[in-house]
Structure formats: C-alpha cells, structure tokens
Amino acid sequence: xxxxxxxxxxxxxxxxxxxxxxxxxxxxxxxxxxxxxxxxxxxxxxxxxxxxxxxxxxxxxxxxxxxxxxxxxxxxxxxxxxxxxxxxxxxxxxxxxxxxxxxxxxxxxxxxxxxxxxxxxxxxxxxxxxxxxxxxxxxxxxxxxxxxxxxxxxxxxxxxxxx
Amino acid sequence: xxxxxxxxxxxxxxxxxxxxxxxxxxxxxxxxxxxxxxxxxxxxxxxxxxxxxxxxxxxxxxxxxxxxxxxxxxxxxxxxxxxxxxxxxxxxxxxxxxxxxxxxxxxxxxxxxxxxxxxxxxxxxxxxxxxxxxxxxxxxxxxxxxxxxxxxxxxxxxxxxxxxxxxxxxxxxxxxxxxxxxxxxxxxxxxxxxxxxxxxxxxxxxxxxxxxxxxxxxxxxxxxxxxxxxxxxxxxxxxxxxxxxxxxxxxxxxxxxxxxxxxxxxxxxxxxxxxxxxxxxxxxxxxxxxxxxxxxxxxxxxxxxxxxxxxxxxxxxxxxxxxxxxxxxxxxxxxxxxxxxxxxxxxxxxxxxxxxxxxxxxxxxxxxxxxxxxxxxxxxxxxxxxxxxxxxxxxxxxxxxxxxxxxxxxxxxxxxxxxx
Ligand code: SF4
Numbered sequence: 001x002x003x004x005x006x007x008x009x010x011x012x013x014x015x016x017x018x019x020x021x022x023x024x025x026x027x028x029x030x031x032x033x034x035x036x037x038x039x040x041x042x043x044x045x046x047x048x049x050x051x052x053x054x055x056x057x058x059x060x061x062x063x064x065x066x067x068x069x070x071x072x073x074x075x076x077x078x079x080x081x082x083x084x085x086x087x088x089x090x091x092x093x094x095x096x097x098x099x100x101x102x103x104x105x106x107x108x109x110x111x112x113x114x115x116x117x118x119x120x121x122x123x124x125x126x127x128x129x130x131x132x133x134x135x136x137x138x139x140x141x142x143x144x145x146x147x148x149x150x151x152x153x154x155x156x157x158x159x160x161x162x163x
Numbered sequence: 164x165x166x167x168x169x170x171x172x173x174x175x176x177x178x179x180x181x182x183x184x185x186x187x188x189x190x191x192x193x194x195x196x197x198x199x200x201x202x203x204x205x206x207x208x209x210x211x212x213x214x215x216x217x218x219x220x221x222x223x224x225x226x227x228x229x230x231x232x233x234x235x236x237x238x239x240x241x242x243x244x245x246x247x248x249x250x251x252x253x254x255x256x257x258x259x260x261x262x263x264x265x266x267x268x269x270x271x272x273x274x275x276x277x278x279x280x281x282x283x284x285x286x287x288x289x290x291x292x293x294x295x296x297x298x299x300x301x302x303x304x305x306x307x308x309x310x311x312x313x314x315x316x317x318x319x320x321x322x323x324x325x326x327x328x329x330x331x332x333x334x335x336x337x338x339x340x341x342x343x344x345x346x347x348x349x350x351x352x353x354x355x356x357x358x359x360x361x362x363x364x365x366x367x368x369x370x371x372x373x374x375x376x377x378x379x380x381x382x383x384x385x386x387x388x389x390x391x392x393x394x395x396x397x398x399x400x401x402x403x404x405x406x407x408x409x410x411x412x413x414x415x416x417x418x419x420x421x422x423x424x425x426x427x428x429x430x431x432x433x434x435x436x437x438x439x440x441x442x443x444x445x446x447x448x449x450x451x452x453x454x455x456x457x458x459x460x461x462x463x464x465x466x467x468x469x470x471x472x473x474x475x476x477x478x479x480x481x482x483x484x485x486x487x488x489x490x491x492x493x494x495x496x497x498x499x500x501x502x503x504x505x506x507x508x509x510x511x512x513x514x515x516x517x518x519x520x521x522x523x524x525x526x527x528x529x530x531x532x533x534x535x536x537x538x539x540x541x542x543x544x545x546x547x548x549x550x551x552x553x554x555x556x557x558x559x560x561x562x563x564x565x566x567x568x569x570x571x572x573x574x575x576x577x578x579x580x581x582x583x
Contacts (some may be wrong), residue, residue: 011237016546016547025229087350154211161213
C-alpha cells in the first residue's frame with residue numbers, strides 16, 4: 001500500500017492523448033513516461049509520483065490497442081486507474097502491465113483532483129486522506145488478481161511455466 | 164440453448180460445450196496478426212523465455228504503419244521484425260511494400276468464416292465482414308499467444324443491428340456506420356459483439372461491409388460480424404484453403420439490444436472534431452474550410468472508394484489551398500486503381516498519391532497537419548492530435564464527401580452540383 005495523489009480527468013480520455021502516436025517510435029520506459037498524458041495535461045508527466053492514481057469519468061482509454069497507453073502510466077508510477085468505465089482494450093492492457101483498473105462510479109465521484117489517497121487493492125478500499133472517507137470497490141476476478149500480483153502478464157506466464 | 168455467432172465461435176475455439184455472456188473462456192487462436200508493433204511483441208516474447216513460437220504458420224506480420232520507415236528508431240524496429248521473422252520461420256510476412264494490415268489480411272487469404280482471429284490493432288474487428296470473430300488485443304498478450312496459442316476472452320453480449328432499404332446515390336456504407344456510431348455513442352457498444360443483418364448489407368460489396376465492421380470498433384465493439392454470403396465466398400475461394408462455411412446464429416439467440424435502420428433515410432454524414440460520435444449531417448458543417456483531405460486507410464482505401472472519389476472530380480481540379488492525399492490501402496489496390504485509370508485522374512487533378520500503408524491516418528508522417536488546420540478524411544478516427552497538432556480539426560466522411568470537399572476547398576455535400 002503506497003499513498004499517492006489523485007489526478008482527475010473527464011470522459012472519453014483516449015489513447016491518442018494518453019500517449020500520442022508521435023511517441024510510439026520507441027519502447028523506452030523513460031521516454032514513454034516523460035510523454036504520458038502530454039496532449040491532455042502537460043503537468044502530469046512532470047509532477048506525477050509513484051503511488052498516484054488516475055481517476056476519470058466513463059470510457060477511459062478508448063481508441064487504439066496501443067499498450068504503451070497503459071505502460072506509460074505504469075512507468076510513471078501510477079498504481080491504479082479508477083474510472084466509471086473503461087474501453088476494453090485499455091482494460092486488458094492495463095491488467096497485463098500490472099496496473100489495477102477499478103470500475104467504480106461511486107469511487108470516481110468521491111475523489112477530487114489532488115486528494116491524498118491510500119489505495120489498497122487486496123482490501124478493495126481507497127482511503128481518501130483528504131476527506132477522511134473510506135471507499136470500497138468490487139474486487140477483481142481471481143485470475144486478474146493473480147496477474148496483478150505477479151506484476152503483469154509476462155511475470156505471470158514466467159511463473160506459470162516454471163511450475 | 165441458442166447461441167449468437169460470437170458465442171458459437173468462442174465455444175468452438177475454447178472447446179466448451181456451452182458458453183454464456185460474461186463467462187471467461189480460454190480460447191485457441193486460429194490466426195494472430197501483428198503489424199509494426201511486432202517489434203514490441205517479439206521483445207516481450209523474448210522475456211517470456213519460450214524459444215519457439217507456438218505455430219509459425221498461424222502468425223501474420225505485415226509492416227504498414229510507418230512505411231517506408233520515417234526515422235531511425237522505426238527503421239530499427241523494422242529490422243528487429245525482419246530478424247525475428249527469419250529466426251522463427253514465420254510463414255506470412257509482408258514487408259513495407261504491401262499495404263495496410265486489414266486490407267492485406269483478406270487479400271492474402273488469412274481470414275475465413277468462423278475463425279478466431281486476434282490482432283495487435285484495434286481495427287482487427289474488420290474481418291467480421293467475412294464471418295470471423297476477430298478482435299484487437301495488446302502486445303503483451305500477443306506475446307502470450309505467440310508462446311501458447313491461447314488467450315483468455317470474456318464471452319461478449321451481442322447487439323443485433325438490421326440494415327434494410329437501399330442506399331441513395333452519393334451515400335455509402337461509411338455514412339451508415341457514422342450514423343450508427345452517432346446514435347450509439349463512442350462507448351455504446353463497449354465489450355459487445357455486433358451482428359449485422361439486412362437487405363442493405365446483402366446489397367453491399369465485401370469492401371463496403373469491411374468499412375462497417377472496421378469502424379464498429381469506434382463504439383467500443385469487441386467484434387462486429389456479418390453472415391458471409393456468396394460474395395464473400397467468391398472473394399475468398401481463390402485466396403484460401405480454409406473451409407468456407409458460414410457460422411450462423413440460432414433463430415432464438417438472445418440479443419442484448421436490437422436496432423433497425425432504413426438506410427434509404429440516411430444522407431451523407433460527417434464526424435466532427437474531436438470524437439467519432441460527434442456526427443452531423445454534412446449540411447450542418449458545409450462551408451467549413453479544409454486544408455488537407457485524405458482518401459485512404461483500412462476504412463476507405465479500396466478501389467471502390469477511389470472510384471467513388473474520382474467521380475466527384477468530374478474533370479475539375481483540386482482546390483489550390485487543399486492538399487488531397489491518396490493512399491491506396493494495398494499494392495493490389497494500387498495496381499488495380501492504375502489499371503482503371505483512377506490514379507492518373509487524381510494526379511491530373513492535383514492530388515498527391517502516396518505509397519500503400521497507414522500514411523497520415525495515425526499522424527506519424529506523410530501529411531501531418533498544423534495548428535489551425537482542418538483535414539477531412541475517409542479514415543476512422545478524429546481524436547485530438549491524431550494527425551498532428553492538437554489544435555487541428557479532423558472531419559471523417561465518405562470518399563465522395565472527402566473529394567467533393569477537396570475540390571471545393573470547404574466541406575461540401577457530395578450531392579450538390581454533382582454530375583452523376
Ligand atoms: S490505416 Fe489507420 S486505422 Fe487502419 S490500421 Fe492503419 S493506422 Fe490503423
């Protein structure tokens with residue numbers, strides 16, 4: 001459990017603003033992290049810290065299948081994305097990159113930009129340290145938790161095949 | 164139990180006796196497609212530590228997004244792919260000359276009814292026009308597919324959309340899908356499979372159907388499927404040895420939503436900046452100044468699209484202040500368009516013809532737009548910054564509307580002043 005800050009955005013945050021196509025020419029983690037969210041929020045990549053969470057309205061991550069849209073957030077230290085709903089490709093990609101994706105309208109409405117939070121994936125809670133409220137969310141399916149606990153699909157597969 | 168097409172294909176691919184929406188199945192993949200991002204897939208594949216891919220004959224790799232390479236990093240990525248292809252003995256590799264993945268997959272016979280096809284590209288839904296269940300996945304999960312041949316998939320709920328009636332002159336399948344996306348919104352079919360039926364679909368060419376299944380992704384669909392008919396079989400029979408047999412839904416299959424359209428009521432449409440579901444009648448935005456026009460992409464870059472566009476030229480020149488970029492979807496399309504004299508017509512009119520590939524569609528090269536500029540395109544996405552500056556506007560429309568607008572210099576209703 002790491003404490004972090006909330007970055008809050010609107011609906012239909014698409015993969016072209018999370019990681020614009022012009023930065024898809026490299027897979028270097030630092031390069032991708034430095035351009036995360038650039039076309040939506042220039043401050044994000046500069047100020048984001050490990051443990052922060054991204055919170056958004058509906059249809060987060062719509063658009064392309066580019067996995068870098070999920071991985072760039074992970075490389076920035078984002079531990080979870082909480083949204084009212086997700087595009088299916090972003091949802092899959094984030095899980096495979098080891099980033100928790102929480103679908104919860106209630107949590108979204110109770111979190112504001114800049115709030116300090118304690119995010120607890122296993123416990124299914126987000127403690128909003130700014131407002132003092134504790135929010136709960138529905139746990140992810142067991143096989144998704146397995147992938148997240150391994151740190152992503154690759155680590156998960158490695159473990160599975162070593163067995 | 165009664166099943167939809169998606170349910171039947173996933174049932175077969177997962178070896179399950181029954182499936183129901185929401186259930187997660189482990190399915191065996193029939194065809195796995197990756198484009199330029201095969202470089203990333205191969206890197207992750209290396210990390211998994213399996214020496215050989217599961218089946219070198221089931222992986223298809225076309226390089227199409229930045230072709231020929233537009234910078235050193237991209238060139239190095241292409242080299243990595245070529246090396247991987249050689250080392251692994253990947254049978255179906257299409258280098259930068261061949262064209263856009265979603266066009267060459269059917270052209271080279273890598274799609275067939277009933278197959279489960281996954282691709283590391285969101286518009287992989289295109290192959291539903293051939294009766295396949297095809298969907299986009301991420302690079303990491305593709306590496307897992309290369310290693311194991313399997314993938315987890317949630318069985319989607321299905322929407323049934325019936326398109327009846329006949330399209331009016333100057334109206335195309337692009338206008339129909341824009342109308343549907345405008346109605347359902349960008350997230351209206353999230354995670355769903357869509358089945359398309361109706362006499363309007365029957366009347367459409369295979370290419371026009373592909374425009375609809377391709378763009379269904381823009382309302383979040385996981386797959387978009389049409390029942391293959393004789394037109395599809397005729398298209399595929401010289402290209403593949405796969406069994407050509409339609410998977411059809413049971414008469415009492417359960418649909419989450421059913422929609423019906425009379426396409427004769429639909430006119431030319433335009434998706435306005437910056438979301439694909441911001442759809443308007445062309446008349447509402449007519450007169451908007453355009454600086455660039457693009458006719459191409461996996462959505463509308465086929466011979467029939469170039470033909471529809473060329474008819475709007477009617478001997479006229481492209482407006483002095485507009486760059487009309489023509490990007491044939493594939494080398495085969497390019498050749499056929501030359502044989503039909505379409506390329507000559509466009510070049511004479513002042514258009515710029517670029518090599519087959521994604522070109523300006525994703526804003527990587529070959530037609531980047533500046534702040535304050537507008538582009539009208541036959542492509543499938545108009546997100547902010549997609550084709551260049553975040554302060555530019557992208558309007559999506561049919562090939563006819565694109566070329567009519569390129570001639571006039573402003574967004575133009577293709578029915579206006581048309582000579583056909
Ligand atoms: S043409 Fe455009 S939409 Fe089609 S595959 Fe290429 S980049 Fe994607």
